Amino acid sequence: MGFHNIQKRRSDYEEIKKRLMLGAAALICALSFSSSASAASYQSGTLGGYSVSGSVYMGSNSASATTTSGTLASLYSRIEYTYYYDNYQTDTVNNYQANGSTSVTASTSAKYVSVISRWAYGTHSVTIGTQSWNASTSTL
Known part of the structure; x- marks a missing residue:
């Protein structure tokens, strides 16, 4: 060579x-x-001089979305939770709405114990009088 x-x-x-x-x-x-x-799992702002916020949480087999207000308001939370079980993707959705409250939580759980959590997506809305605040949160 x-x-x-x-x-x-x-x-x-x-x-x-x-x-x-x-x-x-x-x-x-x-x-x-x-x-x-990645998207934020927490959003906050002010509405009519009051603090408002939305957050999303995902555990090993459940998820929740919480909406809060610094005063009594009309609140809405929606949670979308996606997980894998036995190689199949499954989505669950739940809503919760309350009038005259300072906090609401929408939660959902997997139908099985042994799952792989993929993501959770929260939708939040606060209405005080004629003013509204809307936000989205995600674990992605």
Whole structure:
């Protein structure tokens, strides 16, 4: 084997190494970007001078969405919960509405104990008089 062949192999090796490093860097960037772009599990604001908020929670086999207000108001919460059981995706939805309250929670549970929770999505609404505040929260 001549000197030229050894130098060519080393050059090929360096090129492969460089491409692998670039691929790994691109993968790391893509993964970090996707996790930093996730939706908020908590939203807050003010309505008529009162603080209002919405939050979503997901456990190992249940999920809930809570809407709160700093004063008595018409409140609405909706929860959508997606989980896997036995390789099938299942969605559950529940709503809860209350007038003249400061907090409402809509919750739902998986029909089975051993599931893989995937995501939960909450919808929130507060109405005080003629003013409304709406928000969405997610565990994604």
